[in-house]
Amino acid sequence: MSQPLPNQIQLRRDRPVCRRMLLLLFVLLAGFSLVTWRLAVVQIKESARLMELAARKYQRHIVLPAHRGAIKDLSGEYLAHDEDVRELYTDRTHLREVITVRHRLAAIRGVKAVDLRAELGDADTLAAYHEHLAKVLSGILPQTEEEIRSQLASDKPEIVLAKLVDVETAAQWSDLFKKQHVFGIYLRPTVARRFPAQDRLSLVLGDTDTSNKGRWGIEKLMDAKLTGVAGEQLIERDKSGHELPSYRSQVVEPQHGSDAHLTIDMQLQDNVEAICERAWKASKARRVVIVVTEPSTGTVLAMAARPHRDLSNPDVSTWTNHAIAEPYEPGSIFKVVTLAAGLDNKKITPGEKIDCGNRYYEDPVRKVKLSDDESLGMQTVKGVLVHSSNIGMYKISKRVGQDMMLDYATRFGFGAPTGIGLVGEKAGYLNTGKWSNTTYSRMPIGYEVSVTPLQMCMAYGAIANGGVLMKPRLIDRIVKPNGETEVMPPQPVWQVCSAKTAASLRDFLEGVVLEGTGKRAALPDVRIGGKTGTTRRYDPEKKRYIEGSYLTSFVGMAPIDNPKLVCLVMLDDPKAESSAMVRGGRVAAPIFAEVVQETLDHLAIRNERPVKVADKGGEP
Structure with missing residues (x-):
């Protein structure tokens, strides 16, 4: 049997329920529309910016240093030249990557990462790992453990811990870092100016500043010719700090500077x-x-x-080339x-x-x-x-x-x-x-x-x-x-x-x-x-x-x-x-x-x- 149609009394009784259902329908439609709009903005309009931010977190711009041209005497003897060295620096992003840090700390302590997570919170995990780094680094650097911990906790994107590290020492440090599960501390190539002539002809040769630019003597006079153009490369690391070769960009090779030969033998x-x-x-x-x-x-x-x-005095104001600078x-x-x-x-x-x-x-x-x-x-x-x-x-x-x-x-x-x-x-x-x-x-x-x-x-x-x-x-x-x-x-x-x-x-x-x-x-x-x-x-x-x-x-x-x-x-x-x-x-x-x-x-x-x-x- 078919049910009788609702009478006016029933309709009046159900009207509030219908209004609530319609209101809920509109709220759901608005919510879905807002989510759809936001997804569209993220996927279409802001995708490039967000991808760049994501890449920037793990992507690194590697400068390939150019060698400053050498200064030689008339017969070709080296008086000043660049030497390949390394510098040790911190990576703030990796030092605060809790998941990877936890796995490194677990390996150091010989426990499972799951057990370590139950024992230490995120802040304690980072602090314990930084303590380990400070002990390792204090054995090879002149800074104290306290000074190193302060640098590791810095908000700066990177801090250079050591400069002018020779290639042989850098290789020894790399081996040490592997054994001690060091993560977030890296070595990169750079150059250092060397003067085999030492105090011979020093007032003529001059010197370079901390950025390897000439500031005195021949180094200053011929700076434009001696200075090279640095190369570059972009690399990307995973959360564990390992480089991802498939994301390595094309290398722009450095252009080294020209050599200057003096008239002096x-x-x-x-x-x-x-x-x-x-x-x-x-x-x-x-x-x-x-x-x-x-x-x-x-x-x-x-x-x-x-x-x-x-x-021993780097202050150029104290230098005097007596042949040209003191009239008499x-x-x-x-x-x-x-x-x-x-x-x-x-x-x-x-x-x-x-x-x-x-x-x-x-x-x-x-x-x-x-x-x-x-x-x-x-x-x-x-x-x-x-x-x-x-x-x-x-x-x-x-x-x-x-x-x-x-x-x-x-x-x-x-x-x-x-x-x-x-x-x-x-x-x-x-x-x-x-x-x-x-x-x-x-x-x-x-x-x-x-x-x-x-x-x-x-x-x-x-x-x-x-x-x-x-x-x-x-x-x-x-x-x-x-x-x-x-x-x-x-x-x-x-x-x-x-x-x-x-x-x-x-x-x-x-x-x-x-x-x-x-x-x-x-x-x-x-x-x-x-x-x-x-x-x-x-x-x-x-x-x-x-x-x-x-x-x-x-x-x-x-x-x-x-x-x-x-x-x-x-x-x-x-x-x-x-x-x-x-x-x-x-x-x-x-x-x-x-x-x-x-x-x-x-x-x-x-x-x-x-x-x-x-x-x-x-x-x-």
Whole structure:
């Protein structure tokens, strides 16, 4: 039998139930719609971002370090190079991966992970594992267990625990980590700068900073050429810290930097360094500087100075390359500038006689006083230089005048950096303003002007080179990783004086060695030319010259008929039995002779042993 249709009373009674059912239906539909919308957003709109976050948790960007180019001497001896090393670092994600940490800790304790979970909570598990790591690492690192635990608990993504770990030690550590079930601590490749030269040529080579960028010397000068481009690779690890090879991305190989070959041959440099060291200790001078160049090309053959850079002090502000960074009053070696100006402009002639007087002279107009070490009387222009007459040189300078003196001083390269490019080079000092009476009398003889040893060496190089000033050349060639070679050519600056004037000056300088103040610079079977210089030492703090304290120097060239080298020796405040013994001809000239003999012998050997230069890549 069919049931009777509900009457109005029943319908009114069931209406609230129907409303509740409809409301529940709408709530369920809304909920399902919200879930569907959220799933769509996650799967379509945010899938890329979420996948990246998931990958980032276990993915690591591995930097493949590029080697900084080596610095080598002319013959290829390594002076600075990069060495493969490792650094030890923490991985915060893995150190806090509780499941994997629990399994590692269970293996360490020899129990099952399930049993360990029942015994220790998550926080205690991590703390116990970090305690184990601290004990293991404290045995190989200088930090205490407490310091290591603090680093392990850090919120930083990673902390470098050890740097510059050699490859052999890193291999031993890897074996130890496997045995001790170490997880979350890893070794990665990096490089370290090594200096086999140690303190040899240290002020020229310079140094690099913590990021292996040049900050001094050749390292700074050639930083763009020496610096390579690091490679990269992405790897992914599972929760246990094992790399997943199938997720390894393509490797971008590093591009190593180019090698820089210096013009300096360390065999000669070592000999010059030894001479410099002996001279420094024997004379008890504040500093000793020796510079040797090849005049025809401006090539720096050797550059030594004492005191050395303090290798234990990384503060670059304490480093001083004495050959380029400490100008001094040169004294009589500056007199060639006065003579070059006079000869070039026909203010004097080589055979002309100059009255050098009877040791003392006072200019009746300018009221300046000058003196010589001995009565010289009438001297030729050559004799004025040979006997280093201050009086005769002043009389020549009066004909030359201020403008011409400044012009020739500038031509010789004084008052401006040489362009060698090393950090800390000073320009020296030239008074380009209005001169006082003392400037007129003092500058022509090497006072009231300051120069660097390298500037003076290059200036005499111009005299040796037919009057052509060269830019100092310290880099011989750049060799790229593929073997392609770029040779750094000599760079002439300008014509300082005529070739005829330069020839006359060379003749004068030979006379200084044969007849004058530079006799101790002579060598058998080699024609030498050069000039002595002695100046009183000026104290900038007391603003006066110090009694009994001198700067002595000798600069010259050999052989004089076809100069192959120019050498300058400078000693700052050398000590002797008496102040009369502290003269450039007595103190600096013998050192010059020793350096010249070593250099000439070395050049003969070097010319018999040609330097090998790599062929350009890709050429037949």
